[in-house]
Amino acid sequence: MSEESPVSAWARSHFGQDAEVVRRGLVEGLHHAQQRAVLIQEMSGLPSKQPYGGMWPATYKSLEEQLVGLEGAYKFRPPNASYNLMVVQERLLLPFKLADNLNVPVKQARLATKIGRNLSLALSAAQPPDDLLSLLGEDFEFDPVAVVNELVHLSPATKIIYVPYVAHADAGLLKSWWGEGLMQSDGTIAWLVGQPEELPAAKGATSEGSTGAFSGLAEVSGSGRAFDEGDLPALDFPTHSRPVAAPTAEREPGSGKPTANNGNA
Template sequence: MRVSQWAHDTFGQRVPLIRAGVAEALSVALENALDAQKVAQTDHLHPFGFTLMSRKFEALAEAFEDMGDVRVVKPGGSQHELVVLDGKLLFPFRYAKDRSVSVMSARIGDGRPSALVQALFNRFGPEPRMRQLALHDVAPHAVPVAEALGELPEDTRLVLIAYACNAHAGLLDAWWGEAELLDRLGSLRWHHCEQIPLTQEAGAPARGDSAAAFDQGVLPAPELNPRTGAARRTPPSAEPTPLRRGTARGA
């Protein structure tokens, strides 16, 4: 798969390596979520969802922990660690459970974006293409969070990783790029968005369309605590067993 100008400008010569690392991390997180669902032996998908929520951040940190320019930070008040790779803050989120939703219509989260998410966009996202309210007007509670992110350099860039998956079909697709946060509902305006190739091992069937790019990114939030790779939890080693049809009602 060819390397776009945006990807090259963002990650340099390491684009194929980083792109493959992202796909692998998403695959690992999904496998762990499926494993948790199997062990729970319940029709409800809470184990799958909760595990995926945490493991997607942890798996990213594990995928890149050996790179010298990686920093893992945990904003105060957040349960999750964030990966900053060569000044690019990677933020994964599930935008859909199936292919009925276009990534161009993606929303970040199912409800109102958290103070942390709003602060990340405000501080590290691209310049908005339309005038927006200041952070203290949109989300006053996010201001202290944004101020606490001062430990990260001003030129840090927010790179979004949007993916679609469910407990039956696995990882359907993944995209990365830069976008601006438009409203309190988590709507996005992509400045750039392109597909991340997935292998069969990453849980996605082969697809004819190799890549797509769109031209169409900004606002962020509490205190950062870098952690070493050794401090992070080792992912489960057991291979997950695919769910039988009928064992779960949703994704």
């Protein structure tokens, strides 16, 4: 979505007069997190995407930086998590990666992490609305679960707003959405009718993605020659012509079917 669209009635029903600010905070937070991840990948010079994948916590930190100052906003640490999620006006914002390309429909969005799934179950302890249950078919049976002690301080009225996004290690953030839904047994989100809504593009982002020079880092020019622009000294120790075997301690992530928040940033 290249142009800023008006804030919907659905968004205002959840966030009131702050709906536009919350939406913009989500967009900018996701955008900046992906900029950082892409930059780290480029600076690493590695063929694998491990540097990019290791930046996944940046998404949560970036959203925290964007939203923590809003009225009615606070940080929430999910059970067993190493990161914070943001709650704004009793709406817990749960970002997760849908895929690394635009070929995966958002209607197939699926939570892949145990933390995300457990959180969805815990906050669904109350009977969901009929319009959500109707999406799941006659065979679906809703089984309320007990809210764990770590969630006691959340308001009983707290609802999850899911924020799926598509991002790639070379292109950054490609597209994002937000909306309400009910998680099914396999982690797939059954969206409320008319959901999710596509989020607008971040300011300065192109249609190809969110890549570009990241603010705060200066661009360095020059040949980069060392030793006061002189010739490099000859090595005074023996060299070996045999190839060096790649380390086997870590495996490069496979290129299987894209899943939500599958360890990539």
